[in-house]
Amino acid sequence: MKASYFRASIVAAICTFVLTIAIARTVSFYWPRFHLDIYPGVRIHHYVYGIFFLTISGYLALLFKGPRATAWIACLYGLGVGLTFDEFGFWINLNGGRGVRWHTGGLAVISILFFVSVAVPLIYSKLRRGPGVALRLNTTNLDQTHN
Numbered sequence: 001m002k003a004s005y006f007r008a009s010i011v012a013a014i015c016t017f018v019l020t021i022a023i024a025r026t027v028s029f030y031w032p033r034f035h036l037d038i039y040p041g042v043r044i045h046h047y048v049y050g051i052f053f054l055t056i057s058g059y060l061a062l063l064f065k066g067p068r069a070t071a072w073i074a075c076l077y078g079l080g081v082g083l084t085f086d087e088f089g090f091w092i093n094l095n096g097g098r099g100v101r102w103h104t105g106g107l108a109v110i111s112i113l114f115f116v117s118v119a120v121p122l123i124y125s126k127l128r129r130g131p132g133v134a135l136r137l138n139t140t141n142l143d144q145t146h147n
Helices: 003-030 046-063 067-086 088-092 098-102 105-146
Strands: 037-039
Touching (some): 003 067, 067 088
């Protein structure tokens, strides 16, 4: 896969991640009682939907390898990660109320880890590419001088 498709997929995942968290926080702030009751008395939080989106995106990534499919799967992945990590506090304290929902420390840590996990491979590939080219040039120059 070309590097431009790879970068576009990463950008799509990051943008979808940020947009999903922004929308989820906005809805939660302005409509705190907004939820979908699928079954009376049972409330399913949106991190559960995020887990389903992550599962679906992983399965689709196994099936489809094209650049167009990769970009759409990256968007689905960003949506799933955003929904899942937006309610990170509920993973730790499932009986938590509004205090757990609005505690942003865990969300900040997860966001930083997400961005670092995306940035490190990009930085590594740039660093790896640079010295590797110089080494190849130096070895070809040495071979020519010894012959």
